[in-house]
Amino acid sequence: MEWGGFLVHVLFFLITFMSFICYKRNKEEPRKKANLPPGSMGWPYIGETLQFYSQDPSIFFATKQKRYGEIFKTHLLGCPCVMLASPEAARFVLVTQAHLFKPTYPKSKENLIGPRALFFHQGDYHTHLRKLVQGSLSPGAICNIVGDIEAIAASVMDSWFGGHVINTYHEMKKFSFEVGILAIFGHLEAHYKEELKENYRIVDRGYNSFAANIPGTLYNKAHLARKRLSKTLSEIICERKEKRLLEKDLLGCLLNSKNDEGEILSDDQIADNIIGVLFAAQDTTASIMTWIIKYLYDYPKLLEAVKTEQKAIHQSNKESNYQLTWTQTRKMPITHRVMLESLRMASIISFTFREAVADVEYNGYLIPKGWKVMPLFRNNHHNPEFFSNPHIFDPSRFEVAPKPNTFMPFGSGVHACPGNKLAKLEILIMIHHLVSKFRWEVVGSQSGIQYGPFPVPLHGLPARFWKESSI
Ligand code: HEM
Numbered sequence: 001m002e003w004g005g006f007l008v009h010v011l012f013f014l015i016t017f018m019s020f021i022c023y024k025r026n027k028e029e030p031r032k033k034a035n036l037p038p039g040s041m042g043w044p045y046i047g048e049t050l051q052f053y054s055q056d057p058s059i060f061f062a063t064k065q066k067r068y069g070e071i072f073k074t075h076l077l078g079c080p081c082v083m084l085a086s087p088e089a090a091r092f093v094l095v096t097q098a099h100l101f102k103p104t105y106p107k108s109k110e111n112l113i114g115p116r117a118l119f120f121h122q123g124d125y126h127t128h129l130r131k132l133v134q135g136s137l138s139p140g141a142i143c144n145i146v147g148d149i150e151a152i153a154a155s156v157m158d159s160w161f162g163g164h165v166i167n168t169y170h171e172m173k174k175f176s177f178e179v180g181i182l183a184i185f186g187h188l189e190a191h192y193k194e195e196l197k198e199n200y201r202i203v204d205r206g207y208n209s210f211a212a213n214i215p216g217t218l219y220n221k222a223h224l225a226r227k228r229l230s231k232t233l234s235e236i237i238c239e240r241k242e243k244r245l246l247e248k249d250l251l252g253c254l255l256n257s258k259n260d261e262g263e264i265l266s267d268d269q270i271a272d273n274i275i276g277v278l279f280a281a282q283d284t285t286a287s288i289m290t291w292i293i294k295y296l297y298d299y300p301k302l303l304e305a306v307k308t309e310q311k312a313i314h315q316s317n318k319e320s321n322y323q324l325t326w327t328q329t330r331k332m333p334i335t336h337r338v339m340l341e342s343l344r345m346a347s348i349i350s351f352t353f354r355e356a357v358a359d360v361e362y363n364g365y366l367i368p369k370g371w372k373v374m375p376l377f378r379n380n381h382h383n384p385e386f387f388s389n390p391h392i393f394d395p396s397r398f399e400v401a402p403k404p405n406t407f408m409p410f411g412s413g414v415h416a417c418p419g420n421k422l423a424k425l426e427i428l429i430m431i432h433h434l435v436s437k438f439r440w441e442v443v444g445s446q447s448g449i450q451y452g453p454f455p456v457p458l459h460g461l462p463a464r465f466w467k468e469s470s471i
Contacts, residue, residue, distance in 0.1 A: 112207060113279050118276060287346070295393055377408050
């Protein structure tokens with residue numbers, strides 16, 4: 001070989017070798033450099049669980065953020081966790097690198113809802129189910145149930161008037177449960193509805209209990225009620241199959257679906273997803289509706305503005321004998337902004353949980369495989385950098401759209417809430433019915449928050465309601 005040719009080969013070899021070394025170093029260097037985020041892991045075994053539960057969780061998170069910045073570590077309920085308090089971090093975990101973080105829920109919830117519900121999955125099974133759930137809750141599907149939701153609102157609220165004290169949150173739970181049943185089954189026979197209501201109430205009490213199936217415990221009772229729910233659901237499914245109806249409600253979508261391999265869903269898969277949607281739909285919506293009733297009571301000028309908007313719609317429908325329509329619910333700008341500001345202010349889902357499926361590096365910090373990862377929505381919603389005077393209830397701030405990724409009441413990415421359109425519709429209909437027909441008074445001077453686990457005004461906001469005399 002000529003010298004020239006030999007040198008070219010040596011040069012080529014050296015360049016390739018150096019590139020390989022650089023590539024490896026680039027790949028490995030961050031891992032070597034990356035440290036765990038700042039923060040405290042608390043006591044051995046219990047970590048900071050006691051501090052977390054002995055104070056308002058939002059204060060726990062805010063204090064940590066002040067001390068350590070937007071990323072910090074802690075140890076809760078036996079798990080090492082990394083908490084992330086910035087819009088970019090929430091997007092990183094939930095959207096751009098979502099494949100590196102799997103959903104994770106307490107065992108009691110997974111067992112009682114059913115392990116085949118979409119929340120607990122990633123990949124093809126999740127995508128398939130999500131399409132079905134999202135389809136049945138899309139504007140095209142729910143625009144036809146405005147009248148039915150209004151009828152539910154009327155029947156729940158009509159039992160309030162007379163001035164006796166009611167627990168607003170409990171009443172809102174009745175409303176959101178009925179709307180959930182409507183979205184899932186369409187019109188369901190009364191005896192099935194009663195069976196579902198009775199048993200779901202018991203399951204609901206077990207969600208936050210310790211998952212030990214010891215007779216007499218809340219968890220054990222919930223477990224038995226869940227079995228009864230499965231039985232009722234299989235009767236409903238069987239009846240639907242016999243009737244061969246092509247309904248557009250969630251049950252219809254689940255029954256008529258096939259995956260890419262042409263397989264249909266099993267009855268257990270359908271049942272777990274029905275219970276899952278009931279779980280996702282009830283307390284969340286009830287909690288935010290309770291907060292809205294409180295905020296409207298606390299801010300009389302806003303209440304007047306909302307009343308004026310809603311009474312104009314109510315009056316025009318009354319004169320022409322029409323019911324509230326989907327189009328009208330899209331034209332309630334003041335009420336809409338009150339709803340958004342309530343979602344921000346109350347931040348009923350303060351954070352979500354994921355688990356790192358591999359070692360992940362974020363902003364120079366290591367998030368080790370197996371650690372829980374919690375994007376903190378509330379911290380973003382209450383950050384003065386994104387929402388000026390964040391502790392003031394000011395719906396006018398939503399006259400301008402918030403900065404990207406700063407406002408995530410319904411999450412983001414592949415697991416974002418598929419029920420958000422239904423939740424908003426339900427809220428608008430509730431407000432329409434409430435302010436155009438009722439006046440109310442919150443009972444007691446105590447203000448505060450209780451967690452169950454979503455934040456709710458203290459004691460469920462006891463209140464008295466009267467029908468407005470002019471209606
Ligand atoms: C104001 C009321 C509601 C709020 C604030 C809310 C919020 C959320 C949030 C933040 C998530 C994402 C959780 C995560 O990423 O870990 C979520 C997921 C979900 N929500 Fe909602 N939600 C509400 C109402 C509803 C309703 C009415 C339904 C159904 C009728 C529903 C069904 C679901 C389902 C099925 C998921 C799981 C989606 C998945 O894993 O792909 N939600 N919700």
